[in-house]
Amino acid sequence: MPAFADAIEAYGDTGGATSYDIEWLPEESGQTFPIGVPVQVNAADGGIQLWDGATLTAGIAGFSVVQAQNLGTTGLGAAAPFGPITGPGSNIGSYAPNSTQALAVISPPGVPISIGLSGYAVAAPITRFIAKVGSSAGTPNAVATTNQQVGAAFGLTKDAISGFWYVDTNKTGASAAVRIVGLGQLEAVGTVGGHVLFVVLASVAQLFE
Amino acid sequence: MPGNILLRNNFPPLLAAGLRYIFWQATDLKEHTPQFTHYINEMTSEDAYEIDYELSGTGPMPMMQEGSAPAADGIIQGGTRKYVHIQYGLLTEATRQLVADDKYGIINNVPKSHARSALYAEEAVCASLFNLGGTSITTTNGVSLFNTAQPLMGGSQATALAPNISTIINSAGTYPNRPTPDSDLTNTALQQATTMLALQPDDRGIPIHVKPKYLVHAEQNRRNVRELLGSGGVPGSSNNELNWIQGEHFVGLELNYLTTPFGWGLLAEKEGHQLKKYNREPLMAATDDDFKTEVLLFKSTMRFSVGATTWRGTFWSYGT
Numbered sequence: 211m212p213a214f215a216d217a218i219e220a221y222g223d224t225g226g227a228t229s230y231d232i233e234w235l236p237e238e239s240g241q242t243f244p245i246g247v248p249v250q251v252n253a254a255d256g257g258i259q260l261w262d263g264a265t266l267t268a269g270i271a272g273f274s275v276v277q278a279q280n281l282g283t284t285g286l287g288a289a290a291p292f293g294p295i296t297g298p299g300s301n302i303g304s305y306a307p308n309s310t311q312a313l314a315v316i317s318p319p320g321v322p323i324s325i326g327l328s329g330y331a332v333a334a335p336i337t338r339f340i341a342k343v344g345s346s347a348g349t350p351n352a353v354a355t356t357n358q359q360v361g362a363a364f365g366l367t368k369d370a371i372s373g374f375w376y377v378d379t380n381k382t383g384a385s386a387a388v389r390i391v392g393l394g395q396l397e398a399v400g401t402v403g404g405h406v407l408f409v410v411l412a413s414v415a416q417l418f419e
Numbered sequence: 420m421p422g423n424i425l426l427r428n429n430f431p432p433l434l435a436a437g438l439r440y441i442f443w444q445a446t447d448l449k450e451h452t453p454q455f456t457h458y459i460n461e462m463t464s465e466d467a468y469e470i471d472y473e474l475s476g477t478g479p480m481p482m483m484q485e486g487s488a489p490a491a492d493g494i495i496q497g498g499t500r501k502y503v504h505i506q507y508g509l510l511t512e513a514t515r516q517l518v519a520d521d522k523y524g525i526i527n528n529v530p531k532s533h534a535r536s537a538l539y540a541e542e543a544v545c546a547s548l549f550n551l552g553g554t555s556i557t558t559t560n561g562v563s564l565f566n567t568a569q570p571l572m573g574g575s576q577a578t579a580l581a582p583n584i585s586t587i588i589n590s591a592g593t594y595p596n597r598p599t600p601d602s603d604l605t606n607t608a609l610q611q612a613t614t615m616l617a618l619q620p621d622d623r624g625i626p627i628h629v630k631p632k633y634l635v636h637a638e639q640n641r642r643n644v645r646e647l648l649g650s651g652g653v654p655g656s657s658n659n660e661l662n663w664i665q666g667e668h669f670v671g672l673e674l675n676y677l678t679t680p681f682g683w684g685l686l687a688e689k690e691g692h693q694l695k696k697y698n699r700e701p702l703m704a705a706t707d708d709d710f711k712t713e714v715l716l717f718k719s720t721m722r723f724s725v726g727a728t729t730w731r732g733t734f735w736s737y738g739t
Contacts, residue, residue, distance in 0.1 A: 219422050219423045220422045220423050220424070289505060290547070290551060290555065292540060292543035292544050292547055293544060293547040293550075293556070294502075294503075294505070294544060294547065294548075294556065294724060295502075295503040295505065295724070296551075296555040296556055296557060297555075297557065298498070298499070298500075298501055298557075298561075299470075299500075299501025299502070299503045300501055307495075307496040307498055308495055308496060308497070308572055310495075310570055310571065310572055310573065310574035310592060311560040311561055311570040311571075311572060312561070312570070313498075313557070313560065313561025313562055313570075314497055314559055314560045314561040314570075315499065315561065316472075316496065316498055316499050317470065317501050319470060323467065323468060323501075323503050325503060
């Protein structure tokens with residue numbers, strides 16, 4: 211086999227003004243997640259989808275920074291290299307105008323732009339995230355922050371009512387996904403449902419070693 | 420991609436006087452003059468995106484019987500085409516020491532190279548209308564820009580009303596702007612394309628005037644195009660037939676950014692089609708430096724969108 215590899219070089223700076231890395235990948239079809247939830251790369255087709263809540267080995271790619279568009283197919287509308295955004299440019303709110311052009315849609319102004327990609331803040335173990343703390347034990351509910359939570363590893367659980375996720379003190383050990391590295395600075399220690407700062411465990415981060 | 424920070428160690432010849440000449444491809448290799456400006460409608464934009472909308476006209480006027488009301492007809496709404504602007508950018512990083520010690524001012528002129536890179540992006544994205552127009556680039560009617568069956572808003576009634584198109588269309592209610600199957604550029608293929616454009620009705624079935632101007636092609640078709648457009652007689656024919664194509668006054672437009680070697684097509688003048696480029700932000704160069712590392716940053720960015728509102732005024736074949 212002839213040599214084929216070439217130099218490994220820096221491709222771009224991470225960080226910048228945001229100080230954390232945002233990446234974009236094709237959005238998995240049928241996703242409806244909001245901003246600020248854990249997402250993962252679908253192993254079958256590489257689309258970004260809501261984290262299944264169970265895969266802990268290389269399971270979380272990051273946290274969504276844009277809402278999902280409920281695309282008909284994975285990556286619908288994404289631009290090819292040196293190509294334009296394809297498709298209607300919007301998915302949410304588009305409606306069919308007439309009976310003779312089945313694929314034509316009217317895409318109203320003001321609806322979210324769809325570029326076929328989903329952006330997420332990379333779950334790099336050096337990046338801190340913030341979430342509320344709670345417990346899924348019994349009836350899921352918020353719990354108080356404590357100084358002792360700092361340094362402990364917990365899981366993430368989806369709040370069935372709001373659809374957002376919280377650091378779950380009921381998930382420890384093998385169920386842990388994140389490690390608390392600090393408490394929210396705007397709330398007193400002991401605040402029920404206060405915020406905690408966390409990093410994603412290296413083993414759980416999907417796109418980071 | 421050489422994305423690493425440019426260091427003095429990477430360019431030792433630049434650090435000492437004595438080079439007679441530096442053949443810098445960014446400036447010494449002549450680039451093509453802009454080509455997209457010949458065929459695409461350029462407009463400016465001040466918004467995150469632009470939306471185009473297509474509507475049909477009213478249909479042919481039917482008889483009005485004595486004492487009765489005329490037929491009622493309106494216009495049909497088509498789809499919209501959203502042009503979402505895409506940002507393009509390039510960053511080159513070099514140490515201050517390299518810039519200071521560069522005896523020839525090459526590194527300081529990196530933005531010149533960026534301009535060349537930017538032109539490629541503009542050309543390639545505009546040419547993607549041809550390269551991807553048969554697949555992923557769609558217009559207001561939701562199907563690909565070049566399609567053997569563009570659905571008409573008037574449906575089968577439109578193709579039933581339009582005169583003389585029964586041998587052109589592939590299915591009722593549609594009209595093609597791409598041959599079935601794709602053909603190479605020949606005298607016959609060009610005749611079929613010209614006929615297809617000449618017989619084109621609007622979405623209600625009313626014949627419209629479409630006059631193609633440009634014969635778009637890649638380098639591989641240069642000889643073919645010159646022969647087709649320039650021969651006094653029909654090229655390749657032993658008969659003394661008039662080369663009818665000369666009367667069409669086509670102008671060959673060779674593009675260097677097509678990805679199908681034998682793809683070719685006909686395009687009306689700019690006002691006759693809706694291939695568009697919305698310029699949101701022009702190419703802008705910026706420089707800065709990192710206080711801590713003294714690394715100089717040369718950044719160039721621009722933002723624009725390209726697309727096609729409608730397939731009208733276009734014809735394309737991807738060759739065989």
